[in-house]
Amino acid sequence: MTDKPTNEDFLRLADPMRRELLAHCYRMMGSVHDAEDQVQETYLRAWRAYDGFEGRSSLRTWLYRIATTTCLTALDNRSRRPLPTGLGAPSTEASAPLAQDGEVPWLEPAPDAMTGVGADDPAAVVTSRESVRLALIAALQHLPPRQRAVLVLRDVLRWKAAEVAEAVGISTAAVNSILQRARAQLSEVSPHLDDPVEPLTTEQQAHLERYVAAFENYDVDGLVHLFTEDAIWEMPPFVGWYQGPEAIAELTRIHCPAQGPGDLKLVPIAANGQPAFAVYHRADGVYGQFAIMVVTFSGDRVGHVGMFFEESLFETFGMPAKWEGSETK
Structure with a gap:
């Protein structure tokens, strides 16, 4: 019989995953500041629930489920974070007066040091250049939150459809249907996302x-x-x-x-x-x-x-x- 996990165990085991969870929340939220808030909320929820963690999945998978749910809840009453090109207006004449809108929650860039890009990380796939590049983060903002979550979990994190279904609270068939629509929408708004992202030549x-x-x-x-x-x-x-x-x-x-x-x-x-x-x-x-x-x-x-x-x-x-x-x- 194993000892019951403790909160100290949680902090020791979960803290190394903080950067990759921040990258995940950043893909969902489009803002590093909002992502930090959701990571904090994720760790708080997980810490409170850790006594009940039965280990049927890995701790990493469990944390990603909580982070995804936390982001989806936060996105319920929030507008998407676009870039100006995402507002649907045509390109602007350079000679026109500059007009700004401080009410729009604009997309934000994220420091590599915060998301772990380029770090020697065993989970490097979730913090690769492709997974946080600006074009992808901007394109994800065109998707409704649940579509965004399904696409990130399937195509970035490479989860199985059944795992995504459990994380998002829908059927496996719904996951496959949502993923198909999300991929089509992403291809429409940003057709070159499949191009490789490499270090500069x-x-x-x-x-x-x-x-x-x-x-x-x-x-x-x-x-x-x-x-x-x-x-x-x-x-x-x-x-x-x-x-x-x-x-x-x-x-x-x-x-x-x-x-x-x-x-x-x-x-x-x-x-x-x-x-x-x-x-x-x-x-x-x-x-x-x-x-x-x-x-x-x-x-x-x-x-x-x-x-x-x-x-x-x-x-x-x-x-x-x-x-x-x-x-x-």
């Missing part, structure tokens, strides 16, 4: 360095050659989005507060398994926080840029409000 890395140099040197003409022909630029909470190198360059000339070389500083960070930067803008000789930039490559050029102007994200990424690094000009 040598050529892409060199291209990224040219991209950074163009921004820091205020080389707007040079930017045109760094984007794909159908590249997209979007920057919540501003509702507009812009397509094509010329439109992105014009947007930069008209609306970017930088006036010349050295006005912007791009400090490398890591978000969603992709290249990313904490962008600082110089005013009165001081580099203050400006935006978190996440860059997506399409081939050897930049195909998408998300500029996130939520100030709290700098703290999320462990970046200071003012940049005083030795590389500032």
